[in-house]
Amino acid sequence: MGSLLRNNLPSLITAILGFFFILTYYFTIQPLNEWSSTLAKIISLTSLFAIIPGTIILIKRNTANILKRGNESVRSIVTLSSFIIFLVSGLMGLNSAPWKWLYNNVFLILSTAIFSLLAFYIMSAAYRTFRVRSWESAVLLIVGLLTILGVVPFGAAIWSGFPNIANWISKFPSTGTARGITIGIALGTAGVIIRTLIGRGRLGGFIRGAE
Amino acid sequence: MTTPNIEKKKIGLTNIDSRIIWLLLLFVVGIPLLNPIGLPVQVSPTTRDFHNTLRSAQGGVIALALDTDPAGLAELGPQLTAILHLARDNNIKVILVGWNNNAGFYADTYLPKVFSDVWETRYGIDFVNLGFIPGGETGMKQFAEDTWSITSDHYGESISQLPIMENIRTASDLDYIIEFCWNIDLPQNIMRQFVAPGYTKMLAASTALVYPSLLPFIGPDKSIVAAVKGLDGAAQLELLSGHPGEALKGTDAQSLAHILLIIFIVLGNIGLIFRGGKR
Numbered sequence A: 001m002g003s004l005l006r007n008n009l010p011s012l013i014t015a016i017l018g019f020f021f022i023l024t025y026y027f028t029i030q031p032l033n034e035w036s037s038t039l040a041k042i043i044s045l046t047s048l049f050a051i052i053p054g055t056i057i058l059i060k061r062n063t064a065n066i067l068k069r070g071n072e073s074v075r076s077i078v079t080l081s082s083f084i085i086f087l088v089s090g091l092m093g094l095n096s097a098p099w100k101w102l103y104n105n106v107f108l109i110l111s112t113a114i115f116s117l118l119a120f121y122i123m124s125a126a127y128r129t130f131r132v133r134s135w136e137s138a139v140l141l142i143v144g145l146l147t148i149l150g151v152v153p154f155g156a157a158i159w160s161g162f163p164n165i166a167n168w169i170s171k172f173p174s175t176g177t178a179r180g181i182t183i184g185i186a187l188g189t190a191g192v193i194i195r196t197l198i199g200r201g202r203l204g205g206f207i208r209g210a211e
Numbered sequence B: 001m002t003t004p005n006i007e008k009k010k011i012g013l014t015n016i017d018s019r020i021i022w023l024l025l026l027f028v029v030g031i032p033l034l035n036p037i038g039l040p041v042q043v044s045p046t047t048r049d050f051h052n053t054l055r056s057a058q059g060g061v062i063a064l065a066l067d068t069d070p071a072g073l074a075e076l077g078p079q080l081t082a083i084l085h086l087a088r089d090n091n092i093k094v095i096l097v098g099w100n101n102n103a104g105f106y107a108d109t110y111l112p113k114v115f116s117d118v119w120e121t122r123y124g125i126d127f128v129n130l131g132f133i134p135g136g137e138t139g140m141k142q143f144a145e146d147t148w149s150i151t152s153d154h155y156g157e158s159i160s161q162l163p164i165m166e167n168i169r170t171a172s173d174l175d176y177i178i179e180f181c182w183n184i185d186l187p188q189n190i191m192r193q194f195v196a197p198g199y200t201k202m203l204a205a206s207t208a209l210v211y212p213s214l215l216p217f218i219g220p221d222k223s224i225v226a227a228v229k230g231l232d233g234a235a236q237l238e239l240l241s242g243h244p245g246e247a248l249k250g251t252d253a254q255s256l257a258h259i260l261l262i263i264f265i266v267l268g269n270i271g272l273i274f275r276g277g278k279r
Helices: A002-026 A030-046 A051-068 A072-093 A098-129 A137-150 A153-157 A161-195 A202-208 B020-036 B045-055 B068-089 B103-122 B138-143 B185-195 B211-217 B228-242 B246-274
Strands: B059-064 B091-098 B127-132 B176-181 B201-206 B225-228
Touching: A002 A030, A002 A202, A030 B103, A030 B228, A051 A072, A051 B225, A072 A098, A098 B020, A098 B068, A098 B103, A098 B246, A137 A161, A137 B185, A137 B246, A153 A161, A153 B127, A153 B246, A161 B068, A161 B211, A202 B201, B020 B246, B045 B068, B045 B176, B045 B225, B045 B228, B068 B091, B068 B103, B068 B176, B068 B201, B068 B228, B103 B127, B103 B211, B138 B185, B176 B185, B185 B211, B201 B211, B211 B225, B228 B246
Parallel strands: B059 B091, B059 B176, B091 B127, B176 B201, B201 B225
Antiparallel strands: none
């Protein structure tokens, strides 16, 4: 019975809901479509409950790290304190001054700053990797340079033809390649979904507990 | 006494220290941000299409789906401001919403940049911040089928108290939904839940990184009618809307950073030629 609940029930629920949503997406069958709308609302609401196990795991894991007094303890203290500060200010209301200050001056700034570091790494990585060692790398380099010159205002100021070249590159070779990749991904995804729905895929195994 | 045999790292054009590159980049980006140079900006056909399409919704209602992480705001933030200016100037009502949990806060930050003078009198009539809708793609389906299913806006005001929402019962009452694309998944979800079932048409405001993945879907007869790309697209929109802002300042820094990148790539290759093509 335990095995049935752990292994087969999740797969069964996934399959039933999956087929149900596919059916109501492609066909208008009342009252199935109405049920589908109600179910969508329930699922949206249920997804919010994911925050509960997330919070429990965060507190449990970081408290354990602090109690161990190991290398991770400082980071865990920072994580837990940030969590508590944001939680308290959030509970004061999403329009409260402390929450807005923390969000705009801490969260947004730090998130953007971390991502902007990427520009520095890309610069040094591009310098080290864009070396012409073969015909293929020469083509890649030329196309890359033409695209850069075509999209930045400086390129157009040098020669008005650069934007047209960049536009052609993005419209034809780039779109064609992206289309091929997209079709490949779509076919692959369809395959994975079908295998999951019939309980034969890796995801199916994962849902069942990856025995 | 023997000296230790320390192998000295060769410093040349092929092996410039990363710290020098980073320092130069810092100057090249920082200086034009503080003192904009004003390099000329040329409007691309792509941005012009987006601008014309958006203006065609004059007098209508559009939804802006703010589905980005904070990191995407460097490019998408100026795009959002320019789109809000265009909407205001063309009498287009805007509904800000999103399936990223930051959506409500972004709207709260960017709406006042354009509507601060009329916030008290026109909020809920010309513009509204519906905030974050949970549930991912299922949440999109829910909103597309029944916009009133979310019951209140970001500030807790009931939907029934917002005149802008009076005639917006499903997504088919919207002229366009503009997706702010930070990755390729969410735009595809919008295509599946809003465009494929025929509710409404889609426009995309995307980061330069995501744009190539969107290319197969962009066109007058495709899922994404028109799109604007990256900071340069935002600068072009600012020019077209007649409201110069952050993006035009940022393009100078972006241009100079790209020039520096080209210089380093060229230097690296010159160094390679002098070393006979060896690493």
